[in-house]
Amino acid sequence: MINTNAQVRARIYQPVAMLVHGIASMPAKNAGALMAVSGIKDAVPLIHGPPGCANLRQMNSFNVSNPVRLAPCTNLSEIDVVLGGETKLYRGIIDLYHRLHPALIVVIPTCPSDMMGDDFGGIVEKAKKEVGCEVIYSTGESIPGRPIGYHDVMCSVVEQLLLPKAPFPKTEKSVNLLNFPMDVNKNQFMDMIPILNEMGVKVNKICFYNTHLTDLYELPRAELNIVDFPSPWIERMRDHLGVDYLAASSFGSDPDSGNPFGIEGAARILLEIAERLGIKESAESVIEKKKEEAMENCVDLKEKLRGIRIAVLDGFSFGPAITLVSEFQMKLEAISYRSFFMKSHGMSDNAYNQLIEMDIEATRRYGCEPEVLRDPTPGQELEVFKDRGVQLVVCNGGIARYNEAGIRGFNGVKFFMQSMSIGFDSTRILAESVIEALNTPIKKYPLVNMIGKDVQEPNLIPHWKKLGVIWRTIAEGGDGGCLYG
Amino acid sequence: MAENSSSYAIEPPIDTRLNGAIRAFGGIEDGVIIVHGRSCCHADNFLYRVMTAGHNKIRLTGGGLRLRDISTGGHHKLSLSLLASYEQFKPSLIAILSTSVPLMMGDDVEGVILKLKKRIPVPIIHLPCPGHSKNASLGYDMAMSSLCNYMGEGDGHQNQRDINLIGLKSDNPFALSDLMELKRMLKDQGIVVNAVFTCDTFESLKKAPDAELNVVLGGEGIGLAKKMEDTFDVPYKVVSYPFGLRGSVEFLESIASALGIELDHRSIEIERERLKEKLERVYGFLEGIYNLKTAIVGESGRAFDLARFLNDELCLDVKLLAVTSANAETARRQDDDYFEHFLKVEDRLHLNEVAEPMNIELMFGSSLEVVFCKENNVPLTKLFYPTIDQVFISDYPLAGFRGVGNLTELVLNTVIDLNR
Structure with missing residues (x-):
């Protein structure tokens, strides 16, 4: 097992991450959106909002141990809030392109720009003609699901980047391996790659793993997306681009069929992939052989x-x-x-x-x-x-x-x-x-x-527990939860 | 030489009214802050608070507004937040900081406060802090000035040689050690610190008018000092943040002069001798760092005084002084002669563009300078807010007499470290 510096940092920050992510506060749409953009190496975000919506964005509750590199914004002022921020958005896209030369700009809305009703689609289309890169805009939080904001960006990728270029040629017997764009998640499917290759399955793209814009355009070539959980952008790829998906984990369902881990779990998932790609018969023996080898390796x-x-x-x-x-x-x-x-x-x-x-x-x-x-x-x-x-x-x-x-x-x-x-x-x-x-x-x-700990939750100091109780009171007493921003 | 940017896409520094107000109220040990807004506003500020203040000192919660609350109003959730905060912490003060969404919705925050007045028998302060309101220093000042309305519960007479310190931000790196050192230096001169704005209890702050003098560090919180002068007849003195030997002596001289007392020069001489012995131990390196090209990126309240120490005393070459948040003193000092270029940072991308061609050899900043320094192979000493990747629990002042040796040690260790 390789302990990278990033993993050690993630481990050290874990208790704090737990506090800021769910117990005493809830990361919201911009944090999720920035997490998605940070997974695309040659993309930059442009937060359309006042400086208050962007200036703390280097730290992200979804990934506390690993600050976001860039979080530029359109710097909306009081006057813009009244008169609209469309001009600033238009000029901001052009300015950002000329300063950073990204392959993709992702415009991220904020509460003020949403309430002002700026025409994101119209401005993005207009600005695109002035820059030499792709520009898309996220829908903020219109797509339910956690992490909030993440799905909006990824659905925008599907709808605004991929769909206009459809149809895509298909690579037979190929899969995409799709994880969350966080350092700690990037190895989630790596172990499968040599076995898939041996089964005759081509790994089309691993996303997010050093993913660039060109990689995103390649995604629809695969026959099947392998994901841990289903999510809206994966469903859109199935519905609009004909890339079906296989969700490896199904939290809360039957532990035998819902757990992809362990030797049995891995064998089950690999068989399911083979079945979906129509190569069950030829792959079965490979999987069985690998399974036996794995069991052999575990005897001691x-x-x-x-x-x-x-x-x-x-x-x-x-x-x-x-x-x-x-x-x-x-x-x-x-x-x-x-x-x-x-x-x-x-x-x-x-x-x-x-x-x-x-x-x-x-x-x-x-x-x-x-x-x-x-x-x-x-x-x-x-x-x-x-x-x-x-x-x-x-x-x-x-x-x-x-x-x-x-x-x-x-x-x-x-x-x-x-x-x-x-x-x-x-x-x-x-x-x-x-x-x-x-x-x-x-x-x-x-x-x-x-250090004194809480009696009910001994991983929390009493002070943190109090913050947690306050946050839950607001969530539960308000309307049943603060899960979606 | 002053520079500025005029870009449309900017990466703003942390310089909003909300941030300033949070940092001011956050230092009140028995207070609670409610960021009344959407989850973003609360979560971001909460995260920074967790990273920069003690884990056992965070008394910040949110209004928890969701999308649907925009149509129905946020008063219900604010009530819940107020009641739960009071019940859990039994604070002496609650500060509600309203962000863009409730302000655009027109939430009746004052009405909520009035409604809950009987159930929550402690002062509740409300400050509007929308995301477009810049200037953290102003937010800090507004928050501090609002405390003036609750003062005057002392014994009614001013205690001679008692002073209040204004402008000490408890979430700055090494701030608590700095405070201990300043108290020690002042005590050696027979001067007592009455209240510290803000690193104190609300009860202590209420007794601030008992002091003979308000001492404003680096110009931060001058609005409170002016208001207290008008209301309670407590004079004030703006002093430099006491970095360096010269800065520390000047700090004591300014206060002594304002109080009309004589300084005890013997204790200063002892400090000077102690420092001399420390510096002798690293003489060779002090010669070696002479005229090292240096950049400083930080808040006005401490950045100018650090630059002066680094240039005039440690003999580095301060090429760039970039101020991320300006205060009332900034304009007066931006043409001083202990740095070459001055920049009021509006855009961190522009800051990088300015700093890159300067071939900087050492940078003083915060965690937000890490990326620039890594990409440009510049050693970084983190002395400014927000430093979110270091902890500060040891007694290691940067200010005052003891701070001189510590700062020198930090600078040398940063540049000679083989691990870098």
Whole structure:
């Protein structure tokens, strides 16, 4: 596993990212839009709004550890708010082109420019004639879905860049591998590439991975888009450009068919790809062979992990825990659910309870009878973990608390975000990482444990919890959630 | 020489009224700020606050307005935010900062405050801070001046040799260490700091009129000083931010002169001797950095005084002084002689265009200068807001007598570091 500087930074910023992304505030449309633009290497954004909408944009709640490089704006003034900002937008596009010479300018609206009713489409068409690059405009937040703003930009890419150039020639038996434009996500499908090649599948484009405008124009050549979750721009590609998609993950569904990770999960996804491309028969033997090799490679690791007692925090079915139990026969002794984080993200009590029921059902499928804790105090949780002889907690941080009680921790969220990819090799990497965690010396006197934590959510200091409670009060008491900007 | 840009697409520096007001109110330890607006306004400012203030000091929340609230009004969510903020933090003061959307909608914020007055028995201040209102320094000043209305709860008489410090921004790098050093230097001269604007409790700030003098650091917050002079007859003195040996001595001399007291020169001499010994240890490097081409990018309140120290005392060659936020002192100082080029930054892209041909060898700035410095292979020392990729928990002042050695150390370590 390669620990790049960016990954180390992402790990260090993770607790803060959690606070600014959902617990005590919600990143909004411009942050999502800038994240999308930052994934296209030769594109620059142009925020059509006052300086207040742009001047803090270098930091992005979606990607706290990695500041955005450019966030220019049209610098709307009080007078523009009254008279309209179309002239500034027109001149801004031309000015930006001459100063930075990008291949693509993406105009991003703001609340003031939306309320003023500026004619984005008309101005962009007019300005395009004056510059030597492509120009598109995002629709702000008219397309629902998270991350907000991201989908608008990507739908604009499909509708304003690709559709006018349709139809595109097709490359038979080819796929696009599409992830989110964040550093930590870029390796998500990499593990699949050699196997796909061996199966006779051509990887048309990996997006976002050093993606340029020319790469975007190549996307419609593929027969199939492989994505982690369905999203509006992927659906538009299917509907308007004839590129169907396969969503590898389906959070909340059957854990066996919805989990693309682990050896079984990877084999299932690869078979599904083969089936969709009409090469199931020829690919089956390749997949089976690769699967056997992967299992062979994991025999020793399995020996080391079998029977080790683990506890899991906040969910079993989605993430590394299910793989540890299903493929390495680790023994699940307890699951501890803390509702604060999920409910901060707008999840209702009903949905949350359903999720837990499904999760427990999944554990039984693998022969586990874990003790289930719902919003336990830190003391109650530790008592159960110790009673059940837990050796390792698969958690989302806060390892020091378990270390002090003599139990080791493995940050499953960090692994999931940074290292969990779909393919056969990632299972081995997961096992090796867990073994590393089991061999890591316990920290006996962690200074971090001096700091008072919240009783319900021991990863939050009381101060952060208060901010979280305020934010949730506004969200829930307002109209049921602040999920969409 | 002053320069400016006239572009249509600009990358604006952090210089809005909203940012200035947040930084002013953010230093009130027992206050709460509500950014009344869409999620963008709240989330961005919250993120910067988390990155620049202590993780345990963030008392900033939002109005949580969504698209649909634009048609129905944001008063309901503002009420929820006010009530929840009061319930959770029991603050002594709540500041509501309204951004573009509620102001364009015409939200009746004052009405909401009146309605909740009985349920929230603490002062609630409302400031309009739309995104197009520039000048963080003005926002800072407006926020500070608004505090004047709640002052006067002291014992009614001015305490001799008590001063208030105005213009200390607690989210600047090393700011809390600077404050400790200034208090130490003043204490050595028998001068007591009464209230610090803003790095204090609201209760302490209310007693500000008890001081004999308001000391305005670098011109930041001068509006409050003028208002207090008119209202409470407390005179004020604008002083340089005390960078360097000369700056520190001048700082003490200005205050002593305004208070009409004699300075104790023995303690200054002791400080001078301590510094001399430190500088002797790095003599060779001090000769080596002579006339190093330097650029400074930061707020007016500290940038001028840093430039003066670097040029006049550390003997660097300050090629460019780029001010990201101007205050009342900027115009008076922009033709000073300790730097070559002055730029009021309206556009960070233009700043890069100006700095690039200067062949800068060392830059002082914030985290926002990282990209330029990486691309141009220029060592960067981060001393200005926003520094979001460093933490500041040690006692390491940059200001005052102790700051001279620390600044010198920072400069040398930045340029000689083999890891860079």
